[in-house]
Amino acid sequence: MRYLEEMRDHPTVDQIYKVLRRRLPSLSRTSVYNALSTLREAGLVRPFSMDGNETLYDANILDHGHFRCTHCGRIYDFDVKLPEAEQIELKGFKTYRRDVLLWGLCPICAEKPECENIKSIN
Ligand SMILES: [Zn+2]
Numbered sequence: 062m063r064y065l066e067e068m069r070d071h072p073t074v075d076q077i078y079k080v081l082r083r084r085l086p087s088l089s090r091t092s093v094y095n096a097l098s099t100l101r102e103a104g105l106v107r108p109f110s111m112d113g114n115e116t117l118y119d120a121n122i123l124d125h126g127h128f129r130c131t132h133c134g135r136i137y138d139f140d141v142k143l144p145e146a147e148q149i150e151l152k153g154f155k156t157y158r159r160d161v162l163l164w165g166l167c168p169i170c171a172e173k174p175e176c177e178n179i180k181s182i183n
């Protein structure tokens with residue numbers, strides 16, 4: 062939890078495991094999974110995914126959006142109010158969470174010459 066609070070970098074289980082193992086050599090991957098699932102059940106971390114492959118863990122449990130830079134891979138938080146999205150109700154579906162996900166170039170990468178012509182992630 063302290064790691065997630067300090068880093069705020071939306072790590073995967075593997076990233077958490079690699080960093081914490083340096084401090085706790087006896088740590089197992091299973092312990093990390095178990096700790097994350099306990100924190101999740103307690104409502105202290107929020108798992109989410111930007112591309113459907115990897116699960117990322119977020120210690121910021123307030124509603125916020127995510128911007129992923131497609132060049133450096135960094136994920137940035139931003140504040141978001143969703144008055145319109147909150148009104149979307151699909152008939153027969155039960156919505157329990159709403160996310161705003163954006164992809165593009167962060168300010169640092171947008172300045173890089175090699176990124177000049179990037180207009181889409183495909
Ligand atoms: Zn970037």
Ligand SMILES: [Zn+2]
Pocket residue numbers: 071119121125126127137138
């Ligand atoms: Zn976040």
